[in-house]
Amino acid sequence: MSEFLQLAFSGLTVGAIYALIALGFTLIYNASDVINFAQGDFVMIGGMGTVFLMAAGLALPVAALIAVVAAVLVGLLLHRLAIEPARGASPVTLIMITIGASIFIKGVSQIIFDKQFHSLPAFSGDTPIPVGGATILPQSLWVMGTALALVVALYLFLEHTLVGKAVLATAANRLAAKLVGINVALVLALAFGLSAAMGALAGVVATPITLTRYDIGTLFTLKGFAAAMLGGMGNPLGAVVGGLLIGLIETFAAGYLSSTYKDAVAFLMILVVLLFMPRGLFGSRTVERV
Amino acid sequence: MKAILRSRLTPLIALALIMALVPMIAPTSFHLRVAALVWIFSLAALGLTILMGYAGQVSLGHAGFLGIGAYAVAIGPARLGLDPLLCIVLGAALSGVIAWLVGRPILKLKGYYLAIATLGFGVIVALILHSETELTGGPDGMSVSRITLFGWRVTGALNWYWVSAGALLIGALIALNIAASPTGRALRALHDSEVAAAGAGIDVSAKKLAAFVVAAVYAAVAGGLLAAMNGLITPEAASFSHSVELVAMVIIGGLGSVFGTVLGAAFLVVLPQTLTAFQEYEQAVLGLLIMVFMIFLPQGIVPSLRALIEERLP
Numbered sequence: 001m002s003e004f005l006q007l008a009f010s011g012l013t014v015g016a017i018y019a020l021i022a023l024g025f026t027l028i029y030n031a032s033d034v035i036n037f038a039q040g041d042f043v044m045i046g047g048m049g050t051v052f053l054m055a056a057g058l059a060l061p062v063a064a065l066i067a068v069v070a071a072v073l074v075g076l077l078l079h080r081l082a083i084e085p086a087r088g089a090s091p092v093t094l095i096m097i098t099i100g101a102s103i104f105i106k107g108v109s110q111i112i113f114d115k116q117f118h119s120l121p122a123f124s125g126d127t128p129i130p131v132g133g134a135t136i137l138p139q140s141l142w143v144m145g146t147a148l149a150l151v152v153a154l155y156l157f158l159e160h161t162l163v164g165k166a167v168l169a170t171a172a173n174r175l176a177a178k179l180v181g182i183n184v185a186l187v188l189a190l191a192f193g194l195s196a197a198m199g200a201l202a203g204v205v206a207t208p209i210t211l212t213r214y215d216i217g218t219l220f221t222l223k224g225f226a227a228a229m230l231g232g233m234g235n236p237l238g239a240v241v242g243g244l245l246i247g248l249i250e251t252f253a254a255g256y257l258s259s260t261y262k263d264a265v266a267f268l269m270i271l272v273v274l275l276f277m278p279r280g281l282f283g284s285r286t287v288e289r290v
Numbered sequence: 291m292k293a294i295l296r297s298r299l300t301p302l303i304a305l306a307l308i309m310a311l312v313p314m315i316a317p318t319s320f321h322l323r324v325a326a327l328v329w330i331f332s333l334a335a336l337g338l339t340i341l342m343g344y345a346g347q348v349s350l351g352h353a354g355f356l357g358i359g360a361y362a363v364a365i366g367p368a369r370l371g372l373d374p375l376l377c378i379v380l381g382a383a384l385s386g387v388i389a390w391l392v393g394r395p396i397l398k399l400k401g402y403y404l405a406i407a408t409l410g411f412g413v414i415v416a417l418i419l420h421s422e423t424e425l426t427g428g429p430d431g432m433s434v435s436r437i438t439l440f441g442w443r444v445t446g447a448l449n450w451y452w453v454s455a456g457a458l459l460i461g462a463l464i465a466l467n468i469a470a471s472p473t474g475r476a477l478r479a480l481h482d483s484e485v486a487a488a489g490a491g492i493d494v495s496a497k498k499l500a501a502f503v504v505a506a507v508y509a510a511v512a513g514g515l516l517a518a519m520n521g522l523i524t525p526e527a528a529s530f531s532h533s534v535e536l537v538a539m540v541i542i543g544g545l546g547s548v549f550g551t552v553l554g555a556a557f558l559v560v561l562p563q564t565l566t567a568f569q570e571y572e573q574a575v576l577g578l579l580i581m582v583f584m585i586f587l588p589q590g591i592v593p594s595l596r597a598l599i600e601e602r603l604p
Contacts, residue, residue: 089584093588099534107572233402
């Protein structure tokens with residue numbers, strides 16, 4: 001039982017990170033129909049930025065704040081300089097642009113930073129907290145707490161503010177949103193900025209556990225994309241559930257089956273789910289119009 | 291002039307001419323090897339051109355099939371004592387069968403859901419190649435024995451240049467013939483609308499599966515050639531970033547264009563080689579160029595240029 005609990009804790013920790021990345025995918029996808037393959041690189045910018053700013057002598061909160069702001073700037077630039085000029089291009093072309101952006105960000109990062117693995121000290125020490133026969137690291141609580149806070153904040157923002165409702169309206173129908181006077185360009189920029197901020201924050205809190213390097217983004221992009229698809233693309237609740245599920249599946253697979261094949265188990269589960277629910281767990285049924 | 295631009299034989303003749311010219315202007319065996327790599331990756335990407343360009347189905351795990359073909363040529367002779375040439379054929383057949391088994395369920399998925407399913411397949415193949423150390427040599431990969439073609443041992447850059455060029459020409463001819471066949475028209479029809487295609491009497495799932503299997507065979511043959519030419523293969527061949535690269539070749543050159551696919555492959559194979567002079571700027575420049583090309587030529591190089599030329603012509 002204690003082993004089960006232990007695995008559940010680490011699964012939820014990893015899952016919380018995936019959930020934040022999947023939410024980033026969802027936000028951008030809903031606002032613009034773009035699948036942003038540079039999503040995981042925001043996580044890297046958050047982590048690496050904090051590491052190097054702290055090495056330069058800044059305190060953790062200041063370093064983290066600057067790193068997140070930097071990621072947001074990168075997100076806004078990505079939208080303004082790469083996605084906006086290609087407006088109207090086909091989805092595959094847009095995906096290629098974000099893949100190019102991801103390669104570019106990695107390339108610039110290895111020049112600005114370096115090619116080594118880096119870590120951050122845990123925010124509140126390394127003493128494990130005993131819970132029901134298992135233990136949980138304080139940093140795991142930081143990760144889960146941050147994820148929870150961000151999800152709640154995003155929910156409140158979308159449901160209870162005028163700007164948030166404009167985002168939802170744009171996601172539902174871009175043309176209609178434009179007709180009722182919503183500044184769609186602003187909403188798109190907002191979506192890119194918000195996803196960058198969420199990814200970067202996930203990177204800051206996750207780095208003490210996962211370590212970080214200039215090319216770690218690809219892994220996060222892959223898992224975040226998988227989580228968003230498992231939940232059903234475009235559904236924020238699905239993104240969170242999908243992220244947690246993938247984190248749990250791969251941790252339990254590593255604990256009980258084989259640590260080498262944990263990713264294979266996670267992807268097999270996704271294949272099985274998609275075979276029975278071809279639009280993900282929470283995806284809406286749509287009928288193709290002819 | 292317009293007739294020439296549209297003719298089915300034009301890309302083939304242009305390709306053959308370029309193939310004949312390159313050895314005359316390529317000064318060293320290094321250049322010939324890079325050119326041979328271009329032909330081999332073009333062959334792998336051509337399969338994706340059929341799948342993505344004609345049938346409109348995405349695959350983000352295609353390097354998995356390339357890996358299967360490559361490791362067939364590595365494992366067959368080393369572990370089972372089979373002839374390497376036979377192993378290319380066996381690898382292609384195996385890849386086709388796996389594509390058929392995997393494709394049957396997952397090709398029912400659409401759009402991004404198909405993308406994540408194929409991506410998952412590619413990740414699993416790469417993981418197996420990476421982890422089954424006794425069979426595949428693990429992360430370090432394994433060496434591949436030389437190929438003997440009817441008693442002629444294929445070695446040296448120039449020989450590999452011609453073997454790979456020949457393979458690509460045959461592959462391009464088959465792809466162009468598929469495009470002009472009833473199957474090619476059926477694929478383009480279901481690309482536009484599956485419902486309308488089904489309404490016109492096309493067996494949509496069978497045609498999609500056929501395109502998937504053909505694409506897998508192309509990738510496996512290319513993988514086999516790649517392994518045999520390099521004499522070494524690592525699980526990197528089946529990695530996700532390799533799958534993305536194959537897709538990028540197809541899209542940068544121009545979705546659905548055979549000559550464009552070769553151009554796209556040339557772009558992504560030659561560019562990193564020329565950028566090694568800039569060392570640490572290599573990745574940044576590569577990413578930037580992909581973005582610039584896709585923003586300014588969203589249709590891909592060949593279709594955009596063709597549209598431009600046709601506009602200027604009377």
